[in-house]
Structure formats: structure tokens, C-alpha cells
Amino acid sequence: MAAEHSAFAASGEDAINRTLDVHADNTANELSPSEFEEFYEISQTAKEIVKGDYRRIALQFPDEILHVSVPIYRRLKANIGEGRELYVLADTSYGRQALVINVPLL
Numbered sequence: 001m002a003a004e005h006s007a008f009a010a011s012g013e014d015a016i017n018r019t020l021d022v023h024a025d026n027t028a029n030e031l032s033p034s035e036f037e038e039f040y041e042i043s044q045t046a047k048e049i050v051k052g053d054y055r056r057i058a059l060q061f062p063d064e065i066l067h068v069s070v071p072i073y074r075r076l077k078a079n080i081g082e083g084r085e086l087y088v089l090a091d092t093s094y095g096r097q098a099l100v101i102n103v104p105l106l
Helices: 013-017 033-039 042-051 063-080
Strands: 056-059 085-088
Touching (some): 033 042, 056 063, 063 085
Parallel strands (some): 056 085
């Protein structure tokens, strides 16, 4: 019997049930506060957010560095000023590749 095809994407169940072998990157533990800022490009990122006048910003981290998302969030939040919403996404199932999509808010 032929497989049934649908116009919709898969349910995502495979991503939910998949087991990942994650090895934490502990580079951040060895950095001074200024080295941390430079390593994760906090100032440059904050400048781009302000320059682009972005109001809602989502941060996505690979599993290996998810444990540094909170200090990165806090430093960015302190540098981007009031009136901007900053979020850390919890869907880390896609690995290390970086994807940036600019979508205008309606």
C-alpha cells in the first residue's frame, strides 16, 4: 500500500523522542568577564539589535552551550535598553548551525 502524503510537515515526534549525545562546552568557565563578553560577542550583538531597532529578539543556542544562555541573556539585556523583549528559545534539537530570520512584526 502506498504511503499517505500530507501537505503538512511531520508532527515533530521524532525530534521530541530523539536522544542526543551532548557534551557541554565549558569554555565559558575559563573566561574572565571581559573575555566572556568578547568570546560571545555581547557588545557587537547588542549594537546590531539597537541599530536594527529590533523589539523582539529570540536567542537560540546549541545544546552544548545552552548552560551559558542565562549569563549571555543578562548581559545582552543590560546593553540593549528598555522597550526590547529578549527570549531564549528552548527548541535546541537542530544542533550548532546558526539561522537568523528577520521577520517584520505586523
